[in-house]
Amino acid sequence: MRISQSYLKKITLGASLASLSYIPMTSLAAPMLEEVVVTGQKRSESTQDTPVAITGMTSDSLEKFGFASANDISAQVPNMQVSGPFGEVQPIFAIRGVSMSDYSSNQASPIGVYSDESYMGAVYTHGMNFFDVERLEVLRGPQGTLYGKNTTGGAINIITKTPMIDDGTHVNLKLGAGNYDSRVGDLGVEGTLIDETLAARLAYSFSRNSGYTENRLGGPNLSSIDFQALRLTLNWQISENLNNVLKLTHGQNDSLANASRNEPRGNLDGGDGLLGVGGIVTGSLAQGDDSSGYMDNTGYSASSQNLGHHEVEDNFTGPLIVNSDMLVNKLEFIGDSHTLTSISSISISDYAQQQNTDGSPEELLEIRWAVDTTAFSQDLRISSNYDGMFNFIGGLYYAEEEMDMHNEYAIYGTPPDVRVAVTYPGATGFYPYLLDFGQLDQKMITDKTSYAAYTQLRFDVTADFGIDFGIRYTVDEIDLAYLNISREGYDGSPRGTYVPGNTSRYDEPFVPLNLGGDAGIAEIDVFLENLLSGETTVEDLVATGEVGYTHGPYTTDSSTPMSAKEQEFTGKLGLDYRFNDDFMMYASYSKGFRSGNFNGGVYYRERDFEDAYARPEYIDAYEVGFKSDFYDQRARVNAAAFLYDYKDQQFINVVGVSNFLENAGGSTIAGLEAEIMFAATEKLMLMMGLGYLDTEYTELTLSDTQTLNNPDDEVDLAGNELISAPKVSGNISIDYELYNGDRGYLSWNVNANYQDKQWYSAYNDKGGYENIKQDAYALVNTRMTWRGINEDYSVSIWAKNLTDEEYDGYAINLQAGFGFDYFQAGPPRTFGVDATYKF
Numbered sequence: 001m002r003i004s005q006s007y008l009k010k011i012t013l014g015a016s017l018a019s020l021s022y023i024p025m026t027s028l029a030a031p032m033l034e035e036v037v038v039t040g041q042k043r044s045e046s047t048q049d050t051p052v053a054i055t056g057m058t059s060d061s062l063e064k065f066g067f068a069s070a071n072d073i074s075a076q077v078p079n080m081q082v083s084g085p086f087g088e089v090q091p092i093f094a095i096r097g098v099s100m101s102d103y104s105s106n107q108a109s110p111i112g113v114y115s116d117e118s119y120m121g122a123v124y125t126h127g128m129n130f131f132d133v134e135r136l137e138v139l140r141g142p143q144g145t146l147y148g149k150n151t152t153g154g155a156i157n158i159i160t161k162t163p164m165i166d167d168g169t170h171v172n173l174k175l176g177a178g179n180y181d182s183r184v185g186d187l188g189v190e191g192t193l194i195d196e197t198l199a200a201r202l203a204y205s206f207s208r209n210s211g212y213t214e215n216r217l218g219g220p221n222l223s224s225i226d227f228q229a230l231r232l233t234l235n236w237q238i239s240e241n242l243n244n245v246l247k248l249t250h251g252q253n254d255s256l257a258n259a260s261r262n263e264p265r266g267n268l269d270g271g272d273g274l275l276g277v278g279g280i281v282t283g284s285l286a287q288g289d290d291s292s293g294y295m296d297n298t299g300y301s302a303s304s305q306n307l308g309h310h311e312v313e314d315n316f317t318g319p320l321i322v323n324s325d326m327l328v329n330k331l332e333f334i335g336d337s338h339t340l341t342s343i344s345s346i347s348i349s350d351y352a353q354q355q356n357t358d359g360s361p362e363e364l365l366e367i368r369w370a371v372d373t374t375a376f377s378q379d380l381r382i383s384s385n386y387d388g389m390f391n392f393i394g395g396l397y398y399a400e401e402e403m404d405m406h407n408e409y410a411i412y413g414t415p416p417d418v419r420v421a422v423t424y425p426g427a428t429g430f431y432p433y434l435l436d437f438g439q440l441d442q443k444m445i446t447d448k449t450s451y452a453a454y455t456q457l458r459f460d461v462t463a464d465f466g467i468d469f470g471i472r473y474t475v476d477e478i479d480l481a482y483l484n485i486s487r488e489g490y491d492g493s494p495r496g497t498y499v500p501g502n503t504s505r506y507d508e509p510f511v512p513l514n515l516g517g518d519a520g521i522a523e524i525d526v527f528l529e530n531l532l533s534g535e536t537t538v539e540d541l542v543a544t545g546e547v548g549y550t551h552g553p554y555t556t557d558s559s560t561p562m563s564a565k566e567q568e569f570t571g572k573l574g575l576d577y578r579f580n581d582d583f584m585m586y587a588s589y590s591k592g593f594r595s596g597n598f599n600g601g602v603y604y605r606e607r608d609f610e611d612a613y614a615r616p617e618y619i620d621a622y623e624v625g626f627k628s629d630f631y632d633q634r635a636r637v638n639a640a641a642f643l644y645d646y647k648d649q650q651f652i653n654v655v656g657v658s659n660f661l662e663n664a665g666g667s668t669i670a671g672l673e674a675e676i677m678f679a680a681t682e683k684l685m686l687m688m689g690l691g692y693l694d695t696e697y698t699e700l701t702l703s704d705t706q707t708l709n710n711p712d713d714e715v716d717l718a719g720n721e722l723i724s725a726p727k728v729s730g731n732i733s734i735d736y737e738l739y740n741g742d743r744g745y746l747s748w749n750v751n752a753n754y755q756d757k758q759w760y761s762a763y764n765d766k767g768g769y770e771n772i773k774q775d776a777y778a779l780v781n782t783r784m785t786w787r788g789i790n791e792d793y794s795v796s797i798w799a800k801n802l803t804d805e806e807y808d809g810y811a812i813n814l815q816a817g818f819g820f821d822y823f824q825a826g827p828p829r830t831f832g833v834d835a836t837y838k839f
Contacts, residue, residue, distance in 0.1 A: 016749070026320060048627050049575035050466065051586035053140040053640045055675065059133055059161070063836075066798050067136075068184070068207065070113075070127040073156065075781070076731050077138050078673040079691035081724050083809035083824070090124040090322075090351075092810075095140050096642065097669045097725035098153030098619070100651075106371065106403050106446055106600040107650075107661075112143060112151040115158045116247055118151045118328045118345035121401050121448075122373040125349050128251035128324040131205035131229050132188055135159040140673075141642065142592025145456050145470030146393065146571030152592045152619040154647075162245055163190035163199040163235050171839055174319025178832020180221070181210040190233075190827055197833055201233040210826050213259040216305075217314045217361055222259040223310075223827075228252060230374045245330045257320040259312045260807075261772065261823040262302040262359035264294040265815045266423030277674045282664055296426070297819035298362040299417030309806040311827055313361045318354030325349065343379040357814075357822060365818055375401040394455035401448045409602060411440035411818075423819060429512035433549065437509075438489045440498075440602055445482040450595075451475045456572070464578045468588075471571035476595040480612070485602060487551050494554035498604040501552030507553070508603040510549045536581040550604055559606045566616050568593050582629040593618045594650065601652060601659020606648045614661040620645040634679040644669035651723065651762060653702055654812055664762065665699030668721055683737040691729040695722035697762065705816040706768050720764040726756035726776075744788045754778040760811040769813050771821050777807045792838050799831035 055077045057067075065076060070091045074080040081094040092100050093111040100109045100123070113120045115129040137157040144150050163170075169191035174185040183206075190201035206228040211221030229251035236244045295301045305313065325346040333340040350372045358364035381395030412434040421428045456470035485499040487509070498509070498834045535673040574588035596616045599607075625640030648663040676688040697720050704713035721727075733751035738747075763769035810824040 001712075012780045022378040033505075046635075048584070048629065048638075051466075051574055051584070051588070051625075051627075053623070053625060053638075053673070055138045057136045059135065062133060062136060064735075064783065064785075065751060066781060066800060070130045070156075073136070073138065075779070076689060076733065076751065077140075078675065078689035078731065079140065079671060079693060079729060080138065081726070081729075081755065081758070083724070091126055092123070093126075093156065094724035095138075096644070096671055097155040097693050097722045098644075098646070098649075099240065099722070099724040106405055106444065106654075108149070108595065108598055110151055110153040110594045110650075112149045112155040113158070114155060115249075115326065116160055116328045117157070117330065117343045117379070118326070118347075119345070119377055119399065120326075120400075121149070121375055122347075122349055122351070122371075122403070124322055124351040124371070125251075125324045125326075125347070125373075127351075128229065128253070128322060128661075129158055129160070129249055129326065131186065132161050132203035132231055133158060134161040140640075141623060142570075142590045142621050144590055144592035145454055145572050146473045148594070149450070150452075150472070150474055150568070150570055150593050151398070152594045152617055158177070158251075160186065160231065160233070160247065161190075161201060161203065161796070162233055163192075165199040165235060165237055166192050166196060167199070168192075172836065173838075174834060174836040176832055176834025178209075179830055180212050181208075182830065182832055183208050183359075184834065197237055197248075199235045201231075201235075203231045203233070205229050211256055212830075213310045213312060213825070214308075215259070215317075216307070216311055217315060220256060222256050222312065222314060222317050224256040226253065226255040241335060242331075242333050244332075247326075247328045249324070249326045249328075251322070251324045253320065253322040255320050256769075257315055257317050257353050257355055258824055259314055260355065260357055260359035261294060261309075261312065261825055262300065263342075263821045263823060264296040264300065264302055264811050264819060265768070265771075265817040265821055266295045266297065266420065268293045268295065268419065268422055274461045293298075295417065295419065295423065295819065296360065296362075296425070297416045297420050297817075298357065298358075298360070298364045298412075298414040299419060300358075300360045300362050300364070302360060302820075304784070309825055310361055314356050314359065315361045315363070316354065316356035316366045320353045322351050323349060324603070336572050337384060339383045339385065341379075341381050341383070345375075345377050347373070347375045349373045352760070358818065358820065359822070363410065365814070366410045366413070368408040370407065371403055373401065373403050373407040375399070389460045390456060391458045391460075395453070397450070397452040397454065399448075399450045403444075403446050403448075405442070405446075407442045407602075408439050408488075411489055412437045420819070424815075429541075429547075430510075431513075433510040433512065436489075438487055438495055440509075441484075441486045441488050441492075442602055443482065443484045444480070444598075444600065446482055446598060447479040448595075449477045450456075466576050466822075468572065468574040468576075470573075471569065474566075474568050474570065476568075476616075477568045478564050478595070478597065480598045482558040482561070484556060484558055485597075485604065486554060486556075487549070496549060496551035496553060497555045497557075498551045500557060500559045501555060502550045502605045503552060504546075504550040504605070506546075506550050507603055507607070508550060509604050511547045513547055514613060515630050562598065562609055562612060564596055564598075564613055566593075566596055568616070582633075583626065584628070585624070585626045587624045588622075590621045590623075591619070592621070597650065597661065599659065599661040599662060601654075603659065614650045615648050617649045617663070618647045631678075636677040637674060639674040641672050649722075653762075654814065654817075660703075662702065664697055665701075667695065667697045667700070669722065669725070670694045683740075685733075685735040687733040689731045691726055693725050693729075695725040697722065700762060702762065704767055705813065715763065717762055717764070717766065720762060720766070721759055723760060723762060724758055726758040728754070728756040730754045738784075742789065744784050744786055746784070748782070748784045750780070752778055752780040761813060764815070768815055772811045772813050774808050774811075777805050778803075779805055779807075793836060795833070795835045797831075797833045799829065801827060801829045804829040 055177045071082050074082040079096045083092045098110050113126045139155045142152050143155045172188045174186040186205045188203045192199045209225045211224030213223040231249040232247045328342045331342040353369040355367045357367050377399035379397050383393040384391045416434050452474040454472035459467040486497040487495045572590040572805040576586035578584040590814045594617045621644050623642040627638045629636050646667040653660045653662045671690045674690045678686045701714045704715045731753040735749050738746045759773045761769045761772040780802040781800045785795040785796040807826045808823045809826045814822050
C-alpha cells in the first residue's frame with residue numbers, strides 16, 4: 001500500500017524492528033500498526049507480505065534512533081554486528097555469523113551494500129552514501145538471485161530521497177552540536193523545474209568532530225570525523241510510461257584515523273631465560289598497574305602507562321581520506337503488464353590512511369594504506385504485473401571494477417628490545433634482521449568482471465499459497481594484473497624485491513639465526529632436546545646456515561599475472577502460506593556464493609595459484625519463519641529459524657609479519673531471531689529484537705603462531721565459534737509521548753542493544769588468542785524530541801552510549817611479529833542537541 005502525504009505528516013515513530021511505522025491515532029480509540037512498503041524483492045510490497053527476513057526503516061525511524069552513519073545500522077537489527085576499524089566510512093558488517101575479517105581494501109564484503117540499487121564494491125565507500133536517506137532495508141540470508149553481486153550474508157539497501165514532480169517546493173534543514181566539538185548539518189531543497197516533467201533535489205550533509213581519543217603526546221585528538229557530501233537528483237518524466245531518475249553523489253572524508261590500542265603480551269616474568277632478568281626488569285617498570293611487566297617487542301609497556309580506554313601515546317596516526325563520486329541512473333518503462341528497468345552506475349573513488357598500527361610512541365608497525373577504484377555496472381530487468389497466478393522477474397547484469405592498491409608497511413624503525421630474549425625466546429634469531437629493516441612496499445592491481453543472468457518466478461497457486469523459484473547463473477572473472485612487494489629504506493630508497501625476486505624456498509622476509517631450524521639461539525635446551533629425540537634432522541642443521549634476507553635485487557617488475565574464472569548457479573526455492581489476513585508462514589532454501597579473490601596481504605615469495613587465490617565461499621541456507629499481526633493490528637511478531645551449511649569461508653589470517661587469505665574447510669550456523677512490536681497505548685510503543693546463533697567450524701586448521709621458528713606447526717580449530725557471531729543479541733526500544741498540546745508534542749525514546757561475547761579470530765581461545773574477543777556488553781541510547789503541531793519543526797536532545805560502556809569493535813593478534821595485541825575501541829558516550837525545520 002502507498003502511505004498518503006497526510007498520513008506521513010502524522011507519523012511520529014518510524015519503522016524499526018519489524019519494518020513498520022507506528023501512527024498515533026489520537027482521535028481514535030486505539031493505536032494501530034501500519035506496514036511499510038519495501039523493494040527488497042525488486043517489487044514494491046508490504047513487509048508483511050514479503051516471505052523473507054527483512055528489516056526496513058523509514059527516514060522517520062532513522063531520525064528517531066539518531067542514526068548518523070552506517071555503523072549505527074546494527075543497533076536495531078537482530079543477529080547483525082557492525083565494526084568500524086577504519087572509521088565510519090569503512091564499516092565491516094556481519095549478519096547471522098557471516099562476516100568479513102579481512103581488512104584488505106581489495107576484498108569484497110559478504111554483505112552486499114547497495115545505494116539506490118547500485119552495488120558498492122569498495123568496502124571503504126560503504127559509509128559514504130548514508131545521508132538524505134528515504135529508506136533503509138536489511139535482508140538477512142544469502143542473496144543469490146535478484147541482486148547484482150552474489151553474497152553469502154545478506155544485503156543492505158540504501159534508498160535515498162527522490163523529488164516528486166508537481167509536489168511543490170520543499171526545504172528541510174537540520175543543524176546540531178554535541179560533545180567533542182561535534183557539528184552536524186543536513187540541507188535538502190527540492191521542487192519542480194518543469195511542470196509535469198522534471199523535478200530536482202539537492203541535498204548536502206556534513207559531520208565533524210574533534211575526535212574522542214586523547215593523544216598523551218600532544219596534538220589533536222584522534223578518531224575524529226570530517227565528512228561532507230552532496231547529491232543532485234533529477235526526476236524526469238519523459239512520457240506517460242517512461243521515467244528517468246539520475247543521482248550524482250560526491251562525498252569526501254578528511255578525518256584523523258581511529259587510534260589503535262596496544263596491549264603488550266611479552267611477559268617479562270614469563271620465563272627463566274637469562275638468569276631471571278625478567279623479574280628485575282619487571283620491578284623497574286612497575287607503576288602500580290596490574291598489567292605492568294608486559295612489553296611489546298620494542299620494550300614499550302602500554303599497560304604500565306595508566307592510559308584510559310580512549311587514551312594513547314601515538315606518534316604516527318594521520319589522515320583518513322576518502323573521495324567518492326557515484327552516478328546512478330534508473331530508466332524505467334511501466335506498461336500495462338510489464339515494467340522494464342535499467343540501472344546504470346559509475347563510481348570513482350580513492351582511499352588513503354596513515355595508521356599507527358602499533359598504538360605506541362615507538363616505530364614498530366606504521367602503515368600507509370592507499371587504493372584507487374573505478375567501477376561500472378549495468379542491470380537490465382523485466383518484471384511482470386499479470387492478473388493471474390503467475391508473475392516473474394528476469395534480467396541481465398554486467399559489472400567491472402579495477403582496484404589499484406599501494407600500501408607501505410614500515411616495521412621496527414625502533415630496534416627490537418634485547419629483553420625479547422625473555423618474553424619470546426624463539427624470536428632471538430630475528431633480532432639482527434629487524435635492525436634497520438625499513439618498509440615493505442606493496443603494489444597490486446586487480447581487475448574484476450562479472451556477468452549474470454537471473455530470473456525469479458512467482459506462482460500464486462491459490463489465494464493463500466504461493467511458490468517462489470529463482471535461479472541465477474554468474475560468471476566472475478578476476479585478473480591479478482600486477483603485483484610487486486619490495487623492501488625499501490624508511491626514506492623510500494630501494495633495497496630489494498620479494499615478489500618477484502625471492503628465489504629461496506622461504507615465504508618469509510628473512511631466514512633467522514636459529515638452531516636446527518626450530519629453536520631460537522637462546523633456546524639451547526630446546527635445541528638439545530630436539531636433537532637427542534631426533535626431531536631435529538641433518539636437513540635442519542643445514543638450514544641453520546641459510547640465514548639472511550630472502551629478497552632478490554630491487555625491481556619494479558610484476559610477478560607472473562594470474563587469472564581466475566568462476567561459473568556458478570545459485571538461487572532460491574520458497575513456499576509461503578497465508579492462514580488468514582494476519583498470519584503468514586514461509587519456508588525457503590537458498591544458495592549463495594561469494595567470489596574468490598587474490599590475497600591482498602603481504603607475502604614474500606611468488607606463490608602458485610592455489611596459494612595466492614582464495615576459493616569462493618558457499619552457503620546452503622534453510623529457513624522457516626512467520627509474520628503475524630494480532631490484537632487488532634496493535635501487535636506484531638515476525639520470527640525465523642535458519643540453518644546454514646557454510647563451505648570455504650574466506651578470512652584473513654595474520655601470522656608474524658605475513659598475511660594469508662584462507663578458506664575454512666567448513667562450518668555450520670544455526671539460529672533464531674524475532675522482531676516484536678506492540679502499540680500498548682496511544683502514547684506508548686514497545687519494540688524488541690532477539691537473536692540467537694550457534695556457530696561452529698567443522699573443518700579448520702591454521703598455523704600455530706606461538707612456534708615462530710616452525711611455520712609447519714598447525715592448530716586444529718574444529719569446534720571453535722565463528723568470527724563476530726555472538727550467541728545472543730538483542731535490542732529494545734521504548735517510545736513514550738510525554739505531552740500533547742495545542743502547540744506540539746513531546747516524545748521520548750530509549751533504546752538499547754546487547755551483544756553477547758564474540759570472538760574476533762577463528763582461533764578463539766587457542767594458541768594465545770584468548771584476548772582477541774569482546775565480552776558481553778550493552779549500549780543504551782536516548783532521544784527526547786519536541787515537534788511542532790504541524791510537524792514543521794523539531795528540537796531534540798540525545799545521547800548515545802549513555803552509560804559510557806567501554807568495548808572493542810575489532811582486534812588482531814600481532815604477538816608473533818610484534819609482541820602485542822591490536823584493538824580498536826568503540827566510541828564513548830556522546831551527546832548533543834539538534835534542530836530541524838521543514839517547509
